[in-house]
Amino acid sequence: GTVTRTEDRIALLNVSVAVRGTNVRTATNTSGQFTLERVPAGLQVIEFRWLGYGAVDQQVTVVANQTVTVDASLVRTAIALGELTVEAASRAPERVVEAPAAVSIVTPRVLQSSSLTGQAGVALQRLPGVDVVQSGINDFNINARGLNSSLNRRILVLLDGRDLAIAFLGAQEWNGLPVPLEDLDRVEMARGPGSALYGANAFSGVVNMITPDARQVLGTKLTLGGGELATFRGDLRHAGMIGEGRVGYRINAGFYQSESFTRSRTGIGDWEEEYSGATDDTSILPDPTAIEVMPLDGQTTAGLGQPATGEADDLRNIYGSARFDYYANDGSVFSVDGGATRVENEVFVTGIGRVQVKKGTKPWARAAWAADRFNLSAWYTGRNTNEDQVSLASGAPLLETSAIFHFEGQTNHNFLEDRGRVVVGASFRNYRVDTDSTLMAPSDDDRSDKSYSVYGQVEVKVIPELKAVAALRYDNADLHESEYSPKAALVYSPTPDHSIRVTLNQAFQVPNYSEFFLRAAAGAPADFSLLEAGLRASPLGPALAGVPAGELFAGAPGGSSSVVPVLALGNAGLGVEKVTGWEIGYKGSIGDRAYVSVDLFQSKIKNFVTDLLPGVNPTYGSWTSPAAVPDAFKPALEQAVRDNLLMAGQLTAALGLTRVDGATAIVVSYTNAGSVKQRGIELGFGVQLVxxxxxxxxxxxxDTGFFEDQIKGLQAGDVLEPNTPKHKANLSLAYSGLQGLDAEVAVRLIDGYDWAAGIFQGHVPASQTVTLTGGYRINNYFRIHAAVTNLFDQERYHLFGGSVIGRRILGGVTTYF
Structure with missing residues (x-):
């Protein structure tokens, strides 16, 4: 049959067409046509669905071995909240208005308009409660409800159920997505603690991204684009059906290349000069003497403290993937897909300084069997640094070869005459990490760690308007003690389009491998030769007679007091961070053209993993005197060493001087300490004006004031900031005409705030960013489009330590055939 738009009889592309009660479905092609194969004989209902158009159902009598034609005409309508379904809140489909969590959806319109940038954060930043900070082109940190950070991992990010976090750091590399944004079928974000169903690291929320199967995107699509910063991108997708509609396949491939906003900071004053254009307040500029020893790849320097010369190498991403789906007669779908992404030259802001990934490859694979009552899945994600990652601050090479293997099963059943539903699942995960001793000690490196979990959620409609939800998850792992994560919620829906909910959640976050097992230089070696000379000239001098001159603080056998290593070491005894959250929320549609959501939250977070600090890891106690010092003099010598370092203002050395494997070293490490409460309000709204x-x-x-008042028990020297503004807002006005023209202007308003994450501590100035996008669909075969991010070129850094972000103008063309 053929599907057209009622207003002008124009053929509609990508309308979902399905046979009710079966797994037989497809989508219309560029001519608005569709073909359904293997439709059971008898009276059937054909469903026509497309977001933004009214649903149409048509009855048809199907005769075996005969063809029946069914045409449909759809009327444009406003998107109604009650029509939208989500899976992120309960790991099963449900109407968003009834979900027991603060859930938002990124609409296909936003995904399409943002896709030209290649930046997932641009699409997510419009959602209520979401913090998105950018450095360079693709270093995004996405969070909700405070405590954002560089390499943030408080948000679990899933793509078709596969965790996108990298094994060593637990954070996402957003430049490694294996599909463009416009090829995502759905993007949802559930805010608030989510460990009851998702386990570790669903601390502040879950981003759930789902790609379409072959039936939804039949045909070929090619997008070419480019613009400022010498940007070029190309994305190709092809999907088809074989075997009388039993097997579908989808192939994606793409290439991206551009310059970056990131600049080298090797020269004295480089960083200060970079930030000077982003603020008029000179008091918040970085220290001009803060430099990095390595320039960006492709550039050179004349020596330490000298500015970089030459052109930095371009960013480059290449991806490819393939997916095959088998559609069984019982309605289940068996899927196998896999691919790889190659990323080059992106710079990431970390707690110990900026790191450049020269070349990295991320292979992946997934298999899944999905039916109405169960889901089985297995997936693999790898990461290989084909060339050294480089710490720009120290010049140290950093390597990683890692893999994550995950197996999971889930089932759901209804009971009490469909008034109740239970979801039960279990999973196993294996992490394998090898840094070739560049980031972990040989005794801790090349490791394999396992985790196991079981979880369940029960929903019961106590009365037709009131749903009660309870969930519990148990996690057991090699790296942490067993954890129980509960959840409870009540959802009251007086009408189908309005709901009020109350929710209690708990979640936890496991320290990453760096926090557990890091072993890396934390700075240049310290010179204690003058300290040793002073001690020898003091009344303690005779006690040092048995210690060879110049070796009192030897960092290794035969070493010297003039070269005492400064080390950043992990703490294998760390516990998990925990959060308990309370929420009250409302979602509702006002008539057919407007919606509103309101979410109030308060949470208590405890057992923070601190930044790297001296003297906090009990594995490394205070420095002890060499064996050659007589026992009677050892306490006095050790106290004199500490006193001299304190008087010299060397606090880190005084607190961190210790012995590592018997040799003297200054150590900074991690510990658990502190708690805080936080609260806030999130509002979302939309109106179809015409x-x-x-x-x-x-x-x-x-509520930043409440946050500051509720900080308790921090470790001395640690700094805790909410890393989020007190106020932030997004506004957008979009036009979508019948003749194929679409345009949108979006404004993001961010209050200024303080930032603290590792070595980067400073103020982030307020920003008012305007994004303009537009496109024109010439016909169902061609669409031209453009995007301007930061329209007025307001230079701002989004996190202290990150790059200053300017304007970028991009254009492109998409063809369907």
Missing amino acids: DEVRFDGSYTFF
């Missing part, structure tokens, strides 16, 4: 024009917005208030 058929062609839509207005959307969000506002988030984070």
Whole structure:
């Protein structure tokens, strides 16, 4: 049959067409046509669905071995909240208005308009409560409800159920997505603690991204684009059906190349000069003497403290993937897909300084069997640094070869005449990490760690308007003690389009491998030769007679007091961070053209993993005198060493001087300490002003004063900031005309705030960023489009230590055939 738009009889592309009660479905092609194969004989209902158009159902009588034609005409309508379904809140489909969590959806329109940038963060930043900070082109840190960080991992990010976090750091590399944004079928974000269903690291929320199967995107799509910063991108997708509609396949491939906003900081004053254009307040500029020893790849320097010369190498991403789906007669789908992404030259801000990934490859694979009542899945994610990652601060090479293997099964059943539903699952995961002793000690490196979990959620409609939800998960792992994560919620829906909910959640975050097992230089070696000379000239001098001159603080046998290593070492005894959250929320549609959501939250977070600090890891006690010093003099000598270092203002050395494997060293490490409470309000709204024009917005208030008052028990020397503004808002006005023209202007307003993450501590100035996008669909075969991010070129850094972000103008063309 053929599907057209009622208003002008134009053929509609990508309309979902399905046979009710079966797994037989497809999508319309560029001519609006569709073909359904293997439709059971008898009376059937054909469902036509497309977001933004009214649903149409048509009855048809199917005769075996005969062809029946069914045409449909769809009417444009406003997107109603009650029509949208999500899976992120309960790991099973449900209407978003009834979900027992603060859930938002990124609409296909936003995904399409953001895709030209290649930046997932640009699409997610419009959601209520979401913090998105950018450095360079693709170093994004995405969080919700405070405590964002460089290499943030408080948000679990899933793509078709596969965790996208890298094994060693537990954070995401957003430049490694294996599909462009416009090829995502759905993107959801559930805010708030989510460990009851998802386990470790679903600390502040879950981003759930789902790609379409072959039936939804039949045909070929090619996108070419480019623009400022010498940007070029190309994305190709082809999907088809074989075997009388039993097997579908989808192939994706893409290439991206551009310059970056990132600059070298090897010269004295480089960093200060870079930030000077982003603020008029000179008091918040970085120290001009803060330099890095390594320039960006492709550049050179004349020596330490000298500015970089030459052109930095371009960023480059290459990806490819393939997916095959088998559609069984019983309605289940068996899927196998895999691919790899190659990334080059992106710079990431970390707690110990900026790191450049010269070349890295991320292979992956997934197999899944999905049916109405069960899901089985297995996946693998790898990461290989084909060339050294480089710490720009120290010049140290950093290697990683890692893999994550995951197996999971889940089943769901209804009971009490469909008034209740239970979801039960179990999973096994294996992490394998090898850094070739560049990031971990040989005794801790090349390791394999396992985790196991079981979970369940029960929902019961106590009365037709009231749903009660309870969930519990048990996690057991090699790297942490057993954890129980509960959840409880009540959802009251007086009408199908309105709901009020109350939720209690708990979640936990496991320290990453760096926090557990790091072993790396934390700075240049210390010179204690003058300290030793002073002690020898003091009344303690005779006690040092048995110690060879110049070796009192030897960092190794035969070493010297003039070269005492400064080390950053992990703490294998760390515990997990924990959060307990309380929420009250409302979702509702106002008529057919407007919606609103309100979420109030308060949470308590405890057992923070600190930044690298001296003297906090009990494995490395205070420095002890060499064996050659008589026992009677050892306490006095050790106290004199500490006193001299304190008087010299060397606090880190005084607190961190210790022995590592018998040799003297200054050690900074991690520990667990502190707690804090936080609270805030998240608002989301949208109005279809007329058929062609839509207005959307969000506002988030984070009570920074309450946060500061509730900080308890921090470790001395540690700094805890919410790393989020007190106020932030998003506003957008979009036009979508019947003749194929679409345009949107979006404004993001961010209050200024303080940032602290590792060595980077400073103020982030307020920003007012405007994004303009537009496109014109010439016909169902061609669409031209453009995007301007940061329209007025307001130079700002989004996190202290990150790059200053300017304007970028991009254009492209997409063809379907």
